[in-house]
Amino acid sequence: MAKLFRAAIMGPPGSGKGTISKRIADRFGLQYLSSGHFLRDCMAANTEAGVMVRTYVERSMLVPDHVMTRLMLPRLEQLMGHSWLLDGFPRTLSQAQALNNLCQLDLVISLNIPYETLRERLSDRWIHPASGRVYNMGFNPPRVKGKDDITGEPLIQHDDDKPEALMSRLRHYKDVAKPVIDLYKSQGILHSFSGTETDRIWPYINSLLNTKMHTQPSDAFQTRTP
Secondary structure (H helix, E strand, O other), X not given: OOOOOEEEEEOOOOOOHHHHHHHHHHHHOOEEEEHHHHHHXXXXXXXXXXXXXXXXXXXXXXXXXXXXXXXXXXXXXXXXOOOEEXXXXXXXXXXXXXXHHHOOOOEEEEEEOOHHHHHHHHHOEEEOOOOOOEEEOOOEXXXXXXXXXXXXXXXXXXXXXXXXXXXXHHHHHHHHHHHHXXXXXXXXXXXXXXXXXXXXXXXXXXXXXHHHOOOOOOOOOEXXXX
């Protein structure tokens, strides 16, 4: 790859960001940096930053912008010689502006998934808290019900994945994401994909990246619906 390539993926809870991100990283050789995984690693290592993050996580609070940028930007500086894909950062306009001051993204993927599909996915979603591994009882179940495949430890279902909390989460995501999406749309780097099945959305994303990785990212905003 002649040119370094920097991308980000956005989408509401249950949109399939993690699955698609792994496919992109594997298919195109990008370094994958999930803010959620990175925060968990910081907390597990009990670093100064991890201790700071834990104070918010233990109170079920979102990590503030100034803390997220303080954590994520130095990590991205370490990856300046690599092509990468971001998942979960930038989440807010403030974070996006801070990232712009460090480097310019080449591509932003936005996933638009219907509410009913998200509700069904999240009601079936179980998580291994220590690692962040996600299982779905419908299409990616654990080998042993209720147990993590690797450690055998119990899986949990987050309270905010339950239907009564989902609408509030989605409303919050839309409110926070809209100015970020508008920013990237104005820069001509936003590509939006709509659908109900990850396997049907993936070929369109794969085709886009095949094109973008070998051309300058100057196409205008587009929406694709499989």
